[in-house]
Amino acid sequence: MNFISLEEAKQLPKKKMDSIFVTDAEGRIFELPAATAESMIVTEERLEELGHTPIIPYDQLVHSETTEEVGGRHMAPALIGSGMIWHERWLVGPYVWAADHQQYFGPHMHPWRNYLAHD
Numbered sequence: 216m217n218f219i220s221l222e223e224a225k226q227l228p229k230k231k232m233d234s235i236f237v238t239d240a241e242g243r244i245f246e247l248p249a250a251t252a253e254s255m256i257v258t259e260e261r262l263e264e265l266g267h268t269p270i271i272p273y274d275q276l277v278h279s280e281t282t283e284e285v286g287g288r289h290m291a292p293a294l295i296g297s298g299m300i301w302h303e304r305w306l307v308g309p310y311v312w313a314a315d316h317q318q319y320f321g322p323h324m325h326p327w328r329n330y331l332a333h334d
Contacts, residue, residue, distance in 0.1 A: 217306070217307075218302070218304040218305055218306055219305045219306065219307060219322060220305065221305060223305070223322070224305040224322035224323075224334075225322075227307060227321055227322045228321060229312075229319045229320065229321030229322070229323075229334055230319060230320050230321060231317060231318070231319050232309060232318040232319060232320050233248060233249045233250075234246050234247060234248055234249055234252075234318065235247055235249060235252045235318060236309065236318075237252075238270075302324060302325055303324055303325060303326055303328070304324055305322050305323070305324050306322070306323065306324065307320075307321060307322050307323075308320065308323070310323040310325075310332035310334070311330055311331055311332060312331075312332055312334060313327075313331040313332060313333060316331075319334070321334060322334060
């Protein structure tokens with residue numbers, strides 16, 4: 216993982232992404248066009264039919280050092296200790312911006328130790 220300085224982060228543009236990322240039970244990561252994803256939203260009726268889903272929406276996550284769900288949400292494995300952490304230093308990659316909850320690509324960090332990023 217290549218962290219960057221604040222000065223470097225300020226010089227790099229951010230780009231709004233027109234895609235979302237999902238994972239499967241085998242741990243693979245997929246990038247889907249937003250329009251495709253929008254056509255596949257799970258309805259309230261379907262949620263009632265299923266009873267529950269194997270994932271938690273971003274806005275319902277609660278951070279915990281032992282919560283597996285948190286580690287799977289933002290793929291930034293830090294070689295610090297033995298697990299994944301929310302990176303609190305500048306890094307370039309995809310993220311959900313705290314200001315508008317949209318997906319972007321660019322320099323960011325997670326100062327609140329959750330899925331929301333600051334750029």
